[in-house]
Amino acid sequence: xxxxxxxxxxxxxxxxxxxxxxxxxxxxxxxxxxxxxxxxxxxxxxxxxxxxxxxxxxxxxxxxxxxxxxxxxxxxxxxxxxxxxxxxxxxxxxxxxxxxxxxxxxxxxxxxxxxxxxxxxxxxxxxxxxxxxxxxxxxxxxxxxxxxxxxxxxxxxxxxxxxxxxxxxxxxxxxxxxxxxxxxxxxxxxxxxxxxxxxxxxxxxxxxxxxxxxxxxxxxxxxxxxxxxxxxxxxxxxxxxxxxxxxxxxxxxxxxxxxxxxx
Numbered sequence: 140x141x142x143x144x145x146x147x148x149x150x151x152x153x154x155x156x157x158x159x160x161x162x163x164x165x166x167x168x169x170x171x172x173x174x175x176x177x178x179x180x181x182x183x184x185x186x187x188x189x190x191x192x193x194x195x196x197x198x199x200x201x202x203x204x205x206x207x208x209x210x211x212x213x214x215x216x217x218x219x220x221x222x223x224x225x226x227x228x229x230x231x232x233x234x235x236x237x238x239x240x241x242x243x244x245x246x247x248x249x250x251x252x253x254x255x256x257x258x259x260x261x262x263x264x265x266x267x268x269x270x271x272x273x274x275x276x277x278x279x280x281x282x283x284x285x286x287x288x289x290x291x292x293x294x295x296x297x298x299x300x301x302x303x304x305x306x307x308x309x310x311x312x313x314x315x316x317x318x319x320x321x322x323x324x325x326x327x328x329x330x331x332x333x334x335x336x337x338x339x340x341x342x343x344x345x346x347x348x349x350x351x352x353x354x355x356x357x358x359x360x361x362x363x364x365x366x367x368x369x370x371x372x373x374x375x376x377x378x379x380x381x382x383x384x385x386x387x388x389x390x391x392x393x394x395x396x397x398x399x400x401x402x
Contacts, residue, residue: 140361140369142395143168143199145337145376148388154178155187162194164389170200170337170374171238179230184237191238199372200242200280200309200335201235203228207246213264214248214256221264225271232275242335243277244309246284258294262301269305280309280335283325285317292320295328309335311376312355316341322355323363333369337376338395347381351394361402373399 144166146157154174161169169191177183191198205212205227212224231243245268248254248261265281272279281298283289299306308329314337315322326333340353350357375391382388 140364140399141168141199141372142392142399143170143372143374144388144392145170145172145202145374147172147202148375148377148379148381149385150174150379155190158187158190158194158196160385161388162190162196164386164392166388166392167194167196168372168374169196169198170202170244170372170376171198171240172202172204173231173234174204176230179234181237184234188238198235198238198240200244200374201231201238201240202244203231206244209246210249210252210254213268214252214254214261216254216256225267228268229271229275232272232277235277236275241277242280242309243272244280244282244335246282246287246289248288250286250288250290258288258297259301261288262298262305265298266302266305269302269307278307278334280307282309282311282337283314283318283320284311285314290314290318290320292324292328295325299330299332306332307334308332309337311337311339312360313337313339313341313347313376316355317346322360326360326363326367330367333364333367333371335371336364336369336373338373339375339377339381345381347377349377349382349387349391350375351391352382357395357398358402361399365402
Protein backbone atom coordinates (compact mmCIF):
# COMPACT_ATOMS: atom_id res chain seq x y z
CA UNK A 140 0.00 0.00 0.00
CA UNK A 141 1.17 3.50 -0.86
CA UNK A 142 0.47 6.40 1.52
CA UNK A 143 -0.40 9.71 -0.13
CA UNK A 144 -2.40 12.82 0.63
CA UNK A 145 -5.27 14.91 -0.69
CA UNK A 146 -4.63 18.54 -1.56
CA UNK A 147 -7.97 19.15 0.15
CA UNK A 148 -6.15 18.93 3.49
CA UNK A 149 -4.83 22.46 2.89
CA UNK A 150 -8.01 24.04 1.48
CA UNK A 151 -8.43 26.94 0.75
CA UNK A 152 -4.75 27.19 -0.21
CA UNK A 153 -4.39 27.29 -4.01
CA UNK A 154 -4.02 23.82 -5.46
CA UNK A 155 -0.61 24.41 -7.03
CA UNK A 156 0.66 25.85 -3.75
CA UNK A 157 -0.63 22.77 -1.94
CA UNK A 158 1.50 20.58 -4.19
CA UNK A 159 4.59 22.71 -3.59
CA UNK A 160 4.13 22.66 0.19
CA UNK A 161 3.34 18.95 0.39
CA UNK A 162 6.20 17.82 -1.82
CA UNK A 163 8.55 19.79 0.44
CA UNK A 164 7.24 17.67 3.33
CA UNK A 165 8.15 14.52 1.41
CA UNK A 166 4.83 13.53 -0.14
CA UNK A 167 5.01 12.19 -3.68
CA UNK A 168 1.56 10.63 -4.17
CA UNK A 169 -1.53 12.82 -4.45
CA UNK A 170 -5.26 13.08 -4.77
CA UNK A 171 -6.03 16.43 -6.38
CA UNK A 172 -9.15 18.12 -5.08
CA UNK A 173 -10.07 20.53 -7.86
CA UNK A 174 -11.86 23.65 -6.66
CA UNK A 175 -13.07 25.49 -9.77
CA UNK A 176 -13.54 25.20 -13.52
CA UNK A 177 -10.36 27.04 -14.50
CA UNK A 178 -8.29 24.36 -12.78
CA UNK A 179 -9.57 21.88 -15.36
CA UNK A 180 -8.23 23.84 -18.32
CA UNK A 181 -5.24 22.41 -20.18
CA UNK A 182 -2.88 25.30 -19.48
CA UNK A 183 -3.46 24.99 -15.75
CA UNK A 184 -3.19 21.19 -15.80
CA UNK A 185 0.12 21.42 -17.65
CA UNK A 186 1.38 23.88 -15.05
CA UNK A 187 0.37 21.46 -12.30
CA UNK A 188 2.01 18.55 -14.14
CA UNK A 189 5.25 20.54 -14.41
CA UNK A 190 5.32 21.11 -10.63
CA UNK A 191 4.61 17.43 -9.98
CA UNK A 192 7.24 16.19 -12.42
CA UNK A 193 9.83 18.53 -10.91
CA UNK A 194 9.36 16.69 -7.60
CA UNK A 195 8.96 13.20 -9.12
CA UNK A 196 5.41 13.15 -7.74
CA UNK A 197 2.35 11.39 -9.12
CA UNK A 198 -1.38 12.08 -9.12
CA UNK A 199 -3.28 8.91 -8.33
CA UNK A 200 -6.82 10.26 -8.12
CA UNK A 201 -8.90 13.40 -8.52
CA UNK A 202 -11.91 14.67 -6.59
CA UNK A 203 -14.57 16.83 -8.32
CA UNK A 204 -15.56 20.12 -6.70
CA UNK A 205 -19.10 19.46 -7.98
CA UNK A 206 -19.64 16.52 -5.60
CA UNK A 207 -22.31 18.43 -3.70
CA UNK A 208 -24.27 18.91 -6.96
CA UNK A 209 -24.25 15.29 -8.12
CA UNK A 210 -27.73 14.59 -6.75
CA UNK A 211 -29.06 17.35 -9.03
CA UNK A 212 -26.75 16.79 -12.02
CA UNK A 213 -26.62 13.02 -12.21
CA UNK A 214 -29.30 11.44 -10.05
CA UNK A 215 -32.45 13.54 -10.40
CA UNK A 216 -35.61 12.45 -12.20
CA UNK A 217 -34.75 14.67 -15.19
CA UNK A 218 -33.11 12.29 -17.65
CA UNK A 219 -31.80 14.97 -20.03
CA UNK A 220 -29.89 16.66 -17.19
CA UNK A 221 -28.25 13.32 -16.43
CA UNK A 222 -27.21 13.00 -20.07
CA UNK A 223 -25.70 16.48 -19.96
CA UNK A 224 -24.10 15.71 -16.60
CA UNK A 225 -22.35 12.69 -18.08
CA UNK A 226 -20.87 14.97 -20.76
CA UNK A 227 -19.92 17.51 -18.12
CA UNK A 228 -18.02 14.91 -16.08
CA UNK A 229 -15.83 14.21 -19.07
CA UNK A 230 -13.90 17.33 -18.01
CA UNK A 231 -12.78 15.41 -14.92
CA UNK A 232 -11.87 12.32 -16.92
CA UNK A 233 -9.81 14.45 -19.31
CA UNK A 234 -8.07 16.15 -16.38
CA UNK A 235 -7.26 12.80 -14.80
CA UNK A 236 -5.93 11.50 -18.11
CA UNK A 237 -3.75 14.58 -18.65
CA UNK A 238 -2.25 14.30 -15.15
CA UNK A 239 -1.75 10.54 -15.37
CA UNK A 240 -4.30 9.81 -12.63
CA UNK A 241 -6.23 6.55 -12.61
CA UNK A 242 -9.28 7.34 -10.49
CA UNK A 243 -12.13 9.86 -10.15
CA UNK A 244 -14.18 9.97 -6.93
CA UNK A 245 -17.99 10.14 -6.93
CA UNK A 246 -20.25 11.04 -3.98
CA UNK A 247 -23.52 10.44 -5.79
CA UNK A 248 -27.05 10.87 -4.44
CA UNK A 249 -27.86 12.42 -1.08
CA UNK A 250 -30.26 10.31 0.97
CA UNK A 251 -32.23 13.45 1.91
CA UNK A 252 -32.50 14.78 -1.65
CA UNK A 253 -36.08 13.59 -1.98
CA UNK A 254 -35.44 11.41 -5.02
CA UNK A 255 -37.50 8.27 -5.46
CA UNK A 256 -34.77 6.73 -7.60
CA UNK A 257 -34.30 3.01 -7.06
CA UNK A 258 -30.90 1.51 -6.44
CA UNK A 259 -31.17 -0.26 -9.80
CA UNK A 260 -31.65 3.04 -11.65
CA UNK A 261 -28.74 4.55 -9.72
CA UNK A 262 -26.56 1.62 -10.75
CA UNK A 263 -27.64 1.98 -14.38
CA UNK A 264 -26.46 5.57 -14.36
CA UNK A 265 -23.23 4.74 -12.55
CA UNK A 266 -22.54 2.09 -15.17
CA UNK A 267 -22.90 4.73 -17.90
CA UNK A 268 -20.54 7.06 -16.05
CA UNK A 269 -18.07 4.22 -15.65
CA UNK A 270 -18.18 3.28 -19.31
CA UNK A 271 -17.55 6.90 -20.30
CA UNK A 272 -14.64 7.09 -17.85
CA UNK A 273 -13.11 4.01 -19.45
CA UNK A 274 -12.94 5.90 -22.76
CA UNK A 275 -10.32 8.10 -21.06
CA UNK A 276 -8.47 5.24 -19.38
CA UNK A 277 -9.73 6.06 -15.88
CA UNK A 278 -12.20 4.53 -13.44
CA UNK A 279 -15.02 6.10 -11.46
CA UNK A 280 -15.06 5.19 -7.77
CA UNK A 281 -18.14 5.29 -5.58
CA UNK A 282 -17.26 6.69 -2.16
CA UNK A 283 -19.20 5.85 0.98
CA UNK A 284 -20.47 9.21 2.24
CA UNK A 285 -22.52 10.09 5.29
CA UNK A 286 -26.03 11.37 4.40
CA UNK A 287 -25.70 9.81 0.92
CA UNK A 288 -27.25 6.53 -0.26
CA UNK A 289 -23.71 5.11 -0.41
CA UNK A 290 -23.55 5.19 3.40
CA UNK A 291 -25.49 1.90 3.33
CA UNK A 292 -23.79 -1.50 3.49
CA UNK A 293 -26.76 -2.92 1.59
CA UNK A 294 -26.26 -0.33 -1.17
CA UNK A 295 -22.64 -1.40 -1.60
CA UNK A 296 -23.49 -5.10 -1.69
CA UNK A 297 -26.31 -4.57 -4.18
CA UNK A 298 -24.09 -2.44 -6.41
CA UNK A 299 -21.53 -5.25 -6.58
CA UNK A 300 -24.29 -7.71 -7.41
CA UNK A 301 -26.10 -5.70 -10.09
CA UNK A 302 -23.13 -4.17 -11.94
CA UNK A 303 -20.20 -6.44 -11.08
CA UNK A 304 -18.05 -5.21 -13.96
CA UNK A 305 -18.48 -1.50 -13.21
CA UNK A 306 -18.67 -1.44 -9.41
CA UNK A 307 -15.59 0.09 -7.78
CA UNK A 308 -15.24 1.82 -4.43
CA UNK A 309 -13.27 4.19 -2.25
CA UNK A 310 -13.64 3.75 1.50
CA UNK A 311 -13.47 6.85 3.70
CA UNK A 312 -12.96 6.04 7.39
CA UNK A 313 -14.22 9.46 8.51
CA UNK A 314 -17.44 9.02 6.56
CA UNK A 315 -17.92 5.57 8.09
CA UNK A 316 -17.60 7.08 11.57
CA UNK A 317 -20.00 9.94 10.78
CA UNK A 318 -22.50 7.50 9.28
CA UNK A 319 -22.42 5.08 12.21
CA UNK A 320 -20.75 2.33 10.16
CA UNK A 321 -17.79 0.34 11.43
CA UNK A 322 -15.01 0.89 8.85
CA UNK A 323 -14.08 -2.79 8.77
CA UNK A 324 -17.71 -3.67 7.96
CA UNK A 325 -17.60 -1.27 4.99
CA UNK A 326 -14.29 -2.75 3.82
CA UNK A 327 -15.71 -6.26 3.99
CA UNK A 328 -18.77 -5.16 1.99
CA UNK A 329 -16.62 -3.54 -0.71
CA UNK A 330 -14.35 -6.57 -0.75
CA UNK A 331 -12.40 -7.15 -3.93
CA UNK A 332 -13.98 -4.04 -5.48
CA UNK A 333 -12.11 -1.74 -3.07
CA UNK A 334 -9.83 0.44 -5.19
CA UNK A 335 -8.88 3.42 -2.99
CA UNK A 336 -8.90 4.61 0.63
CA UNK A 337 -9.34 7.98 2.32
CA UNK A 338 -7.75 7.70 5.76
CA UNK A 339 -8.24 9.88 8.83
CA UNK A 340 -8.90 9.58 12.56
CA UNK A 341 -11.53 10.69 15.05
CA UNK A 342 -11.89 11.16 18.78
CA UNK A 343 -14.53 11.87 21.39
CA UNK A 344 -13.92 15.58 20.87
CA UNK A 345 -13.53 15.75 17.08
CA UNK A 346 -15.13 14.12 14.07
CA UNK A 347 -11.88 14.36 12.11
CA UNK A 348 -8.25 14.51 13.22
CA UNK A 349 -4.98 13.43 11.67
CA UNK A 350 -4.11 9.71 11.62
CA UNK A 351 -2.50 8.77 14.92
CA UNK A 352 -4.18 11.58 16.85
CA UNK A 353 -7.44 9.82 17.68
CA UNK A 354 -8.87 6.49 18.79
CA UNK A 355 -9.11 4.59 15.48
CA UNK A 356 -7.69 1.05 15.46
CA UNK A 357 -5.49 1.17 12.35
CA UNK A 358 -3.98 -2.27 12.78
CA UNK A 359 -7.40 -3.93 12.80
CA UNK A 360 -8.40 -1.80 9.81
CA UNK A 361 -5.34 -2.58 7.68
CA UNK A 362 -5.53 -6.28 8.57
CA UNK A 363 -9.08 -6.24 7.19
CA UNK A 364 -8.00 -4.27 4.11
CA UNK A 365 -5.24 -6.75 3.28
CA UNK A 366 -7.72 -9.64 3.37
CA UNK A 367 -9.49 -8.11 0.36
CA UNK A 368 -6.26 -8.26 -1.65
CA UNK A 369 -6.06 -4.46 -1.79
CA UNK A 370 -2.62 -3.03 -2.49
CA UNK A 371 -3.49 0.44 -3.73
CA UNK A 372 -3.34 4.04 -2.57
CA UNK A 373 -4.23 5.26 0.91
CA UNK A 374 -4.76 9.02 0.93
CA UNK A 375 -4.66 11.14 4.07
CA UNK A 376 -7.80 13.26 3.82
CA UNK A 377 -8.69 15.63 6.64
CA UNK A 378 -9.99 19.17 6.96
CA UNK A 379 -7.73 22.15 7.52
CA UNK A 380 -9.24 22.56 11.00
CA UNK A 381 -8.16 19.01 11.82
CA UNK A 382 -4.59 20.09 12.65
CA UNK A 383 -2.72 23.18 13.78
CA UNK A 384 0.60 23.22 11.93
CA UNK A 385 1.28 21.95 8.44
CA UNK A 386 4.35 19.85 9.44
CA UNK A 387 1.95 17.66 11.46
CA UNK A 388 0.94 16.13 8.13
CA UNK A 389 4.41 14.59 7.86
CA UNK A 390 3.99 13.02 11.31
CA UNK A 391 0.75 11.41 10.14
CA UNK A 392 2.50 10.15 6.99
CA UNK A 393 5.29 8.53 9.02
CA UNK A 394 2.78 7.04 11.46
CA UNK A 395 0.76 5.39 8.68
CA UNK A 396 3.85 4.02 6.97
CA UNK A 397 4.90 2.43 10.23
CA UNK A 398 1.46 0.92 10.87
CA UNK A 399 1.29 -0.48 7.34
CA UNK A 400 4.74 -2.01 7.70
CA UNK A 401 3.73 -3.70 10.96
CA UNK A 402 0.31 -4.92 9.80
